[in-house]
Amino acid sequence: MSGKSSVVGTVAGPGDDPNEFVFVTPADKSIKTGEFITYTVSVDGGNRSVLARVTNRELIRGLPEGFLADPEVGPDTVAATLGVPTDDTELYRLTATVIGYYDTEMTTFANPRQLPAPGTPLSIAPDQQLETVLPNLGCETDSTDVTELEGTAHLGWLLNRSPKATNIHIPIEEFASTHLAILASTGSGKSYTASVLIEEMMGADSRASLLVFDPHGEYDTLAEMQGNEAFRGEDGYEPEVVYYDPERLRVRISELEIGDVMAVLDNPSNRMQERLSTAWRAMQRQESRTWGIDELIGEMEARYGEDDASVGALEWRLRQSIERNDLFHPEDNVPLNEIVDPGQCTVLQMDTLDRWNQQLITTVLLRRMYRERLDAVRDRDSQIEHPLFALFEEGHRFAPASGDAPSLGIMRTITSEGRKFGFGLGIISQRPSKIDQDVLSQCGTQISMQIKNPNDQDAIKNSVEAAGEDVLRELPGLTPGQAVVSGDAMNTPALIQVRQRRTSHGAGSRPVIEEWRDAYDQRQREPTQSEAADFGEGDSTGVQSLD
Numbered sequence: 001m002s003g004k005s006s007v008v009g010t011v012a013g014p015g016d017d018p019n020e021f022v023f024v025t026p027a028d029k030s031i032k033t034g035e036f037i038t039y040t041v042s043v044d045g046g047n048r049s050v051l052a053r054v055t056n057r058e059l060i061r062g063l064p065e066g067f068l069a070d071p072e073v074g075p076d077t078v079a080a081t082l083g084v085p086t087d088d089t090e091l092y093r094l095t096a097t098v099i100g101y102y103d104t105e106m107t108t109f110a111n112p113r114q115l116p117a118p119g120t121p122l123s124i125a126p127d128q129q130l131e132t133v134l135p136n137l138g139c140e141t142d143s144t145d146v147t148e149l150e151g152t153a154h155l156g157w158l159l160n161r162s163p164k165a166t167n168i169h170i171p172i173e174e175f176a177s178t179h180l181a182i183l184a185s186t187g188s189g190k191s192y193t194a195s196v197l198i199e200e201m202m203g204a205d206s207r208a209s210l211l212v213f214d215p216h217g218e219y220d221t222l223a224e225m226q227g228n229e230a231f232r233g234e235d236g237y238e239p240e241v242v243y244y245d246p247e248r249l250r251v252r253i254s255e256l257e258i259g260d261v262m263a264v265l266d267n268p269s270n271r272m273q274e275r276l277s278t279a280w281r282a283m284q285r286q287e288s289r290t291w292g293i294d295e296l297i298g299e300m301e302a303r304y305g306e307d308d309a310s311v312g313a314l315e316w317r318l319r320q321s322i323e324r325n326d327l328f329h330p331e332d333n334v335p336l337n338e339i340v341d342p343g344q345c346t347v348l349q350m351d352t353l354d355r356w357n358q359q360l361i362t363t364v365l366l367r368r369m370y371r372e373r374l375d376a377v378r379d380r381d382s383q384i385e386h387p388l389f390a391l392f393e394e395g396h397r398f399a400p401a402s403g404d405a406p407s408l409g410i411m412r413t414i415t416s417e418g419r420k421f422g423f424g425l426g427i428i429s430q431r432p433s434k435i436d437q438d439v440l441s442q443c444g445t446q447i448s449m450q451i452k453n454p455n456d457q458d459a460i461k462n463s464v465e466a467a468g469e470d471v472l473r474e475l476p477g478l479t480p481g482q483a484v485v486s487g488d489a490m491n492t493p494a495l496i497q498v499r500q501r502r503t504s505h506g507a508g509s510r511p512v513i514e515e516w517r518d519a520y521d522q523r524q525r526e527p528t529q530s531e532a533a534d535f536g537e538g539d540s541t542g543v544q545s546l547d
């Protein structure tokens with residue numbers, strides 16, 4: 001759509017809600033719901049351009065239905081028979097909700113608190129104006145060239161306009177500090193969209209310190225950012241992508257809190273819990289941070305005697321659950337300086353760990369990183385002197401709405417307090433209704449894609465205050481790659497097409513038929529058992545003799 005504004009309709013009168021008005025357009029001005037229109041009002045002696053979003057469109061005059069019953073006769077023929085010009089036959093009544101005018105001092109929308117008078121001409125809002133004022137970019141004019149701004153992520157373009165006509169750049173700082181949620185049914189483009197954001201954050205402008213908690217191994221192709229011209233800075237910067245495989249993921253036993261240990265143990269009695277808590281606290285008061293189960297049991301035996309039945313039962317449980325689990329180690333820990341660094345995106349590959357171990361490693365890592373960020377902000381020695389952003393695939397697994405997950409507590413703490421300490425979280429999930437509502441409602445920016453399940457739609461409505469009813473109505477009908485962006489990173493929600501990735505996408509469904517055919521061909525090429533048993537004497541027929 002062009003930057004020029006031409007009149008597309010005329011205000012007919014107020015709508016049902018105080019913020020709504022209705023207007024009428026002929027058929028050739030095909031304005032879709034979700035489109036942004038504009039009109040001029042006088043505020044404090046100056047003219048302001050007010051934006052409104054089209055929320056509903058209905059036909060109020062068309063060709064009589066009876067004349068259209070015959071599929072052989074086209075609408076043009078019917079119109080000609082009736083003696084009416086085709087252009088004039090259809091009239092649409094559209095409803096629009098006032099968003100406001102862009103206040104260049106407040107750098108957000110202000111509501112004029114007055115509806116446009118009947119007869120007010122309406123135009124399509126120009127592309128550049130929308131690029132400037134829809135996202136929360138803090139622009140001091142309403143027609144800034146947003147491509148010149150630093151620290152923004154080019155997410156895609158407005159869905160209602162031609163591809164790439166109205167580009168949406170969202171402020172990275174906003175969603176990286178006040179948390180992000182990417183919510184959609186499976187296969188709708190969650191990990192694709194997350195990867196687009198990762199690409200933007202790892203660019204030379206931002207050089208983020210990023211961690212991806214990846215329970216499915218979906219982010220293998222991010223390594224393509226390395227050596228790719230598009231990510232290189234003039235000073236030689238290049239993003240580093242580090243894959244941390246499950247064999248390197250370790251939890252030092254002393255990093256566990258007593259609640260984590262209790263959750264791991266198999267049904268400990270009250271007496272066992274009491275003895276273990278006392279001994280665990282005593283071990284944590286020690287200077288050494290590298291003790292194991294032997295030392296812990298020694299501490300319990302010293303307190304309660306070597307023959308104590310509860311200590312004996314605890315020893316068996318501790319050896320079963322902690323000592324025999326490779327994740328736990330008396331000394332080894334994931335070195336934080338290996339996984340967090342500016343300009344580095346670390347993918348923690350957890351696909352071969354069971355759910356419980358995924359939650360435990362996540363809990364311990366988040367706690368350690370949060371502690372370091374607290375120290376950094378309070379001017380104490382810290383291993384993490386810069387802000388960081390952690391993305392969670394299967395977010396409902398780490399912050400579930402019901403059931404116990406040791407990671408829930410620290411996820412709640414970071415989503416409510418992390419902003420002050422430069423620690424942002426991104427939650428990706430196909431089941432918004434299964435995410436803890438405290439965590440979800442603290443995610444300031446939301447990217448919602450196709451969601452069909454009514455419970456999940458309700459969860460989004462309840463926690464995503466910023467996206468109005470009219471925008472959320474779109475969710476079931478979206479196709480992969482289409483999204484509603486709302487919240488802190490936007491001044492008003494917008495329906496967008498997410499741009500294409502620069503790296504390839506590795507997380508799609510498996511090409512089942514191709515894999516069947518390859519496996520079949522492979523099988524055909526393999527020697528049969530009887531051929532393998534052929535010792536080289538003469539030609540084998542491949543058929544085993546039965547005598």
Ligand SMILES: Nc1ncnc2c1ncn2[C@@H]1O[C@H](COP(=O)(O)OP(=O)(O)OP(=O)(O)O)[C@@H](O)[C@H]1O
Nearest residue numbers: 185186187188189190191192480481498499507508
């Ligand atoms: N912005 C986009 N542009 C082009 N194609 C896209 C876009 N977003 C998604 N797709 C297509 O949709 C497919 C599914 O996307 P994706 O793997 O991100 O889904 P998902 O929601 O993460 O699924 P799952 O829950 O199974 O992990 C991709 O393989 C890709 O083909």
